[in-house]
Amino acid sequence: MAVRIRMKKFGRLHRPFFRVCVTDVRSPRDGRVLEEVGYYDPMVPETDARTRLNGERIDYWVSVGAQPSDKVAVLIKKYGSKGTHLEQQKAALERLSVERRRPEVPTDLPKPQKQQPKKKRDKAQPQAKTAPAETDIPVEDAASAGTAPVAETAEN
Secondary structure (H helix, E strand, O other), X not given: OOEEEEEEEEEEOOEEEEEEEEEEOOOOOOOOOOEEEEEEOOOOOOHHHOEEEOHHHHHHHHHOOOEEOHHHHHHHHXXXXXXXXXXXXXXXXXXXXXXXXXXOOOOOOOOOOOOOOOOOOOXXXXXXXXXXXXXXXXXXXXXXXXXXXXXXXXXX
């Protein structure tokens, strides 16, 4: 059985993602695999952080006769167990992990008060407008003012 190390395509339209897989030569590109040994994400902004490979497993499969495809051979040369870009890859992964961290929020700040939601007025029941009426004047004050209370004038 001839074995190849090649990429298997995942993702969606305009968002590709590849798994680096060990597979039989006769199986289709996205078919059954023997083992997945890494991935390649071309959408990651840091070039050296796009690939993650399991170097030990790739070395094993190459030692038993697996042939990497042309593109995977380049990735193995750069990011395999004895790759030429391993230090740059570590630095790029560190930069990406720093960007993903959220800034720490100080715990000694007072918590903001929640605003009470405004009450909606019911259009079916309009609010009664309160206007000052003459009946609100006490009787003693009305007599001294020279005006009679409204209730007394209604009886006349």
